[in-house]
Amino acid sequence: MRKRVVITGMGVCAPNGIDLQAFAGALETGRSGIQFYPELEKLNFRCQVAGKPNINKNYINKYFTSLEQRGLMASGLIYGVIAGVDAWRDAGLTPTEDETTDWESGVVFGTGILGIDKLREAIHLIDERKVKRLGSTSVTQTMASGISAYLGGIIGAGNQVTTNSSACTTGTEGLIMAYERISSGKATRMLAGSCSDSGPYVWGGFDAMRILPRNFNDKPEQASRPMSASASGFVPGSGAGALVLESLESAIERNAKIYAEVLGGAVNCGGQRSGGSMTAPNKTAVQKCIREALLDSEIGADEIDSINGHLTATAKDTVEIENWCKALGREREDFPLINSFKSMVGHCLAAAGSIESVGAVLQLSNGLVYGNVNCEDPHPEILKWIHPSRIPQVSVRKAPKIVAKASFGFGDVNACVIFKQYNS
Structure with missing residues (x-):
């Protein structure tokens, strides 16, 4: 018999809200996070609007130490850690700092391209024969599983920790993977989510395919028009979302807040x-x-x-x-x-x-x-x-x-x- 699975925590780092309350308010009132980016204009992009979380240095300091912030950080990793840690805390769970491994908790956190800016920096340094300047974090910031490994370390996860990648389906697929692991009794709780880097090196290929809108650069909030007769392509975006899935038994035992149940x-x-x-x-x-x-x-x-x-x-x-x-x-x-x-x-x-x-x-x-x-x-x-x-x-x-x-x-x-x- 399958175990019932519920959602006990959520976190988000989106273009129109970088915390749960702001995101909910934006969705309710119809507030857009899509903006014009001069950088895209300078690079001769046809589509010069995009969705990107608005995060300042002080906000990042809440999630990363100064040592962790040395060098160029992958934007997707930043978004994913913010969303993932917020979701874990929202569920009433505390990231472990001792040497105890949590064997009942795991992570499924997907991505498409991670650390493309860091990868570009690495390519240039290697081509210039300056490999010693790559730094010790270049591997973790450019491997796809860097985000799930990072979050797994923060929460001390001892169950399955993995990264899935299935293009636009990544986040929904990962959530179902987490659900199945808990419903089958292989885990008590899973941190599920996904992230995507921002910037021209991610969005450029889509602009070249001519599937992005070109006529809304002066009115960015009107550019993304799903189901509309005047739609002319998708607006590229970035960010991360995270959900804590948990067995109903565990949630009740912890007296946790329950947002919803995952039926399948x-x-x-x-x-x-x-x-x-x-x-x-x-x-x-x-x-x-x-x-x-x-x-x-x-x-x-x-x-x-x-x-x-x-x-x-x-x-x-x-x-x-x-x-x-x-x-x-x-x-x-x-x-x-x-x-x-x-x-x-x-x-x-x-x-x-x-x-x-x-x-x-x-x-x-x-x-x-x-x-x-x-x-x-x-x-x-x-x-x-x-x-x-x-x-x-x-x-x-x-x-x-x-x-x-x-x-x-x-x-x-x-x-x-x-x-x-x-x-x-």
Whole structure:
């Protein structure tokens, strides 16, 4: 029999909020964190707007010692540590400082590219035959597992400590991995999350692909337009999200605050067949993933109150809505309320699933469904499937009981997780 799994702590480092309270307030009021960056203009980027957490030196001092801050630090690692430590503390847990290993706690913290600025510095130093100047932290800041290893050391984790990487699906996939480890009895609690570096070396490839918006450099807050007829590409973002998943027994024993219950989820791949490719989804696989998530969660499609979609503000938004409708067997006014937080934070790449999962769970704990920004003109192809009332323009005070969160990433990989309002 599977153990019940709940969420007892959350942390976030997002473009529109670098702590849980600020992030929740921004989502509720529709405040964007997308800005114009002169650096991108100087580098001749077509898209010169992006989402990046606004962190100052004093804030970093709360999480890193002066010794740890020597040299160039990977931005994704900074975001991940902030979100991860905040989530752990929010759960009422204290990072261990003694020599005791916590065998019941583990970490699954994903990333796509980590420490690309540090890697660039290393390449130049090596090419200049100055390898001795690389410093002792270059390896930990450029290896993908650096973030999970760093967090594992902070909390003294003795259970599984690993980093997953599945493009835009990374954060949601990692959360499901953590859920499965606890539900099977292999761990008591897991710190799950993901992070993504910021900056031109991460975003440049997407700009070269011409899939970023070019006509909103003078009005950045309007640039990210999921489900909109005037959408012209996704806005690149960065940051980190983290959630503490814990067995219900442990949470009750600790008298911990419970945000929501994780009912189940599913992960699959379309195999880049039947219309699927490195950048396009296999419709059958997406629908199968959603249905299998419902099956794993032991709920019916009619029980979903709200969906937080992947919905990136590209041409594939219309396909995603079609897939949701077919997978759930629900259309028009019968369709759940749906939103995309990318309108306010951009597409945070590997960090997207975890940042958005934090927002999805906040809806359950705060009793509302957050509104969509920049979607006053829903795409006509979307309106063939669902009624415009299903795309709230402002936050709705309607307490959802069950929320579905999905991510669909490069490589034709999919993940869908089901969150439920906790009931003892």
